[in-house]
Amino acid sequence: MRIAVDTVVIVMCVMLVHSDIQPQRDFNLQRFAGKWYRVGLAYDSPGFVPYRDKLRISMGMITPLPNGNVNLTMWAIGPTGCHSKLYQYERTNIPGQFTYFSARHNKVKDITVVETNYTEYALVLKHKRFDREYTQVALYGRSQKVKPEIIQKFKSFAALRGFPKESVLMPPPAENCPPSGSGR
Template sequence: MPVVVALAAAMLLLAGTYADVQPQKNFDLQKFSGKWYRVGLAYDSPGFIPYRERFKISMGTVDPQPGGNVSMTMWSIGSSGCRSTVYFYEKTSLPGMFTYFSTRHNMVKDITVVDTNYTDYAIVFKYKKMDKEYSQVALYGRNQKLKPELLKKFKDFSLAHGFPRESILTPTKAENCSSPGK
């Protein structure tokens, strides 16, 4: 019985930890638009850890749409080569917070831009509730290489929100898929 109590307490702690994630104050979608590289990832799913070495830096473009929605195209390298995926993020009542429908999981997910200076980096939090709650933190950069203090900021944020140290990574560069033309 103590294991059940400990598990329930841990789940409440995580839910409370994620509840305090707020979007960037005075978020400006126009400044946020353009090219970004995903240079850091943190997942709270234990199933992620064995695959962490397979991840490579991916690139995306954020294109504001009428009404405050966003179209985001991501390019990534996989076993079959370079591929692109388009996501449509719908604005919410909070600037910097969006929702989107994941065709992969057949459900709506939340996306929150929690911290950005628009010119160098952005920390983005993704939340989904399936059979349990899962979250992801992504570090985006306008370049593929960020200053050490920005990597530390991302890691500190992830650790402070309950992500295990072994689930936080900075992927290696993907040589063959770093731009839309490749």
């Protein structure tokens, strides 16, 4: 009985933590479009631990579609070199919130642009539910370097979401990814 009560309390706490997340007020997708670099990441999946030291800054291109959906092309370094992947985000009724279907996990994931000034940085929260709740907070910058106060804002936000310090990463840059001359 005690285990069941503990489980209910944990689930309720997780639901409360995520219910207070609101997207950027007056989110403007056209201003958000363009090139972004993922310069920071906080992730609470135990399966991620072996990859922490291999992570590098990745680059993404946000392309709004006429129907309000978004294509996100991400370039990242992997074991076989630089590769790109296309994500198709579907808009929701709330500007700044999207969903997408992860073929890798066979699950729908929620994406919320929590805060952005459009010209320097964006805090983005990704949430998914498997056998438990998993969350990822990412710091995106319009360049590979962001101001120290923005990094601190990201770290504080991750801490408020319950991420321990060791799960918050500021990866080094990737070299030649996307490859020079790729038109990006």
